Amino acid sequence: MKKISRRRFLGGGAACMMSAVAGQAWWPLADDTCEAAVTGDIRGRVFKGDGPEKLWQWSREGFVYTKLEGRKVICEVCPNLCLLSPGDRSVCRSRVNMDGKLYSLAYGNPCSINTDPIEKKPLFHFRPRIKAFSLATTGCNFRCLNCQNWEISQAKPHEVPYTYTLFPEEVIAAARKSQAESIAYTYSEPVTFFEYMIDTARLARQAGIYNLWVSNGYINAKPLLALCEVLDGASINLKAFNDDIYRGLNGGRLQPVLDTFKTLHAHHIHFEMINLVVPGYTDDDEMVKKMCAWILDNIGPDHPLHFLRFFPRYKLNRLPPTPVSTLSRYRQMAMQMGVRYVYVGNVARHEGNHTYCHNCKKLLIERQGYVIPTYNLAGGRCKFCDTVIPGVWEGAGAPSAPGHSS
Numbered sequence: 001m002k003k004i005s006r007r008r009f010l011g012g013g014a015a016c017m018m019s020a021v022a023g024q025a026w027w028p029l030a031d032d033t034c035e036a037a038v039t040g041d042i043r044g045r046v047f048k049g050d051g052p053e054k055l056w057q058w059s060r061e062g063f064v065y066t067k068l069e070g071r072k073v074i075c076e077v078c079p080n081l082c083l084l085s086p087g088d089r090s091v092c093r094s095r096v097n098m099d100g101k102l103y104s105l106a107y108g109n110p111c112s113i114n115t116d117p118i119e120k121k122p123l124f125h126f127r128p129r130i131k132a133f134s135l136a137t138t139g140c141n142f143r144c145l146n147c148q149n150w151e152i153s154q155a156k157p158h159e160v161p162y163t164y165t166l167f168p169e170e171v172i173a174a175a176r177k178s179q180a181e182s183i184a185y186t187y188s189e190p191v192t193f194f195e196y197m198i199d200t201a202r203l204a205r206q207a208g209i210y211n212l213w214v215s216n217g218y219i220n221a222k223p224l225l226a227l228c229e230v231l232d233g234a235s236i237n238l239k240a241f242n243d244d245i246y247r248g249l250n251g252g253r254l255q256p257v258l259d260t261f262k263t264l265h266a267h268h269i270h271f272e273m274i275n276l277v278v279p280g281y282t283d284d285d286e287m288v289k290k291m292c293a294w295i296l297d298n299i300g301p302d303h304p305l306h307f308l309r310f311f312p313r314y315k316l317n318r319l320p321p322t323p324v325s326t327l328s329r330y331r332q333m334a335m336q337m338g339v340r341y342v343y344v345g346n347v348a349r350h351e352g353n354h355t356y357c358h359n360c361k362k363l364l365i366e367r368q369g370y371v372i373p374t375y376n377l378a379g380g381r382c383k384f385c386d387t388v389i390p391g392v393w394e395g396a397g398a399p400s401a402p403g404h405s406s
């Protein structure tokens with residue numbers, strides 16, 4: 001792989017982000033990036049006239065868009081449905097209208113690559129201990145006030161000082177070289193580099209490498225269905241069970257994410273749900289109960305659910321961390337309601353780090369950070385009572401996705 005030398009770090013967007021951080025309020029209600037105040041719908045907040053003068057080697061025409069009159073285009077990858085006039089840049093910052101065509105500017109141009117343990121995604125029921133060759137480009141279709149990776153998610157491709165040239169064939173070679181059995185599209189928001197992700201995923205499928213999608217799940221049906229054809233596992237954020245919170249905290253909406261869960265479930269794709277518990281935003285007991293009830297009614301009890309501890313970040317850096325007692329309570333609540341595999345994340349040495357058989361309750365997988373000292377599954381079954389454990393396991397034959405266990 002070829003690492004690109006330091007590029008000119010353009011000041012516009014970065015300066016905007018920096019001033020936003022410097023001017024943090026105790027209780028931010030708005031995403032004050034370069035366009036309008038929060039409307040609860042970021043669809044209209046494209047970057048007018050901000051496109052580049054010419055394309056570059058990492059430009060690829062979009063796969064899912066429609067040309068309109070007046071050389072306008074509408075991107076149909078995610079529910080933001082960005083409507084771009086010539087010269088405009090998308091809400092997710094990495095797509096532009098160039099002379100009446102939609103282009104991704106980040107194809108083969110990751111800004112972050114790493115080889116991670118799969119447990120870091122987190123994916124706890126998918127081939128424990130394997131490595132995930134992980135990559136991200138800049139860009140995100142959300143504006144989470146607590147974003148951990150805002151330096152890349154809220155940046156335009158040319159604003160990130162170090163990037164790589166890594167076209168899909170080179171990703172496969174790099175994954176093999178790092179002895180990773182999987183490729184994870186992660187860190188920022190892979191929906192925004194859909195073309196790069198799916199081309200790479202198709203090659204990975206041919207090469208016998210797993211494809212893992214770590215995402216906010218904010219994607220339209222057509223690209224999601226295409227992705228389902230090559231996807232092996234997913235770790236999807238369910239940021240809240242309230243549309244107003246999705247709009248205010250994340251700049252998105254709830255229903256499209258729920259639709260994504262239903263589609264993945266219908267296509268027998270293993271996925272795990274991630275709920276970050278943000279004090280004052282998503283630590284509402286009634287909301288968590290409603291969320292668990294929806295899960296049980298719509299996708300059943302077997303998809304793992306992770307409650308993660310929030311730590312102060314980005315524009316919410318003055319909030320306190322989530323009390324561990326809140327996470328423990330939510331785990332108990334979810335399990336009492338019937339969700340079978342509920343975890344607590346970002347808290348070391350918590351009983352909710354481990355996997356217990358939903359039938360006999362014995363310890364199946366002990367986790368010490370990303371190390372697994374105890375592993376009591378054989379062929380995807382509990383060693384003690386022979387119950388099939390939902391997930392994708394070594395020696396289990398065909399994947400047993402939740403709700404579709406063999």
Ligand code: SF4
Nearest residue numbers: 075078081082090092
């Ligand atoms: S992927 Fe990006 S350009 Fe396409 S609709 Fe979503 S935010 Fe807009």
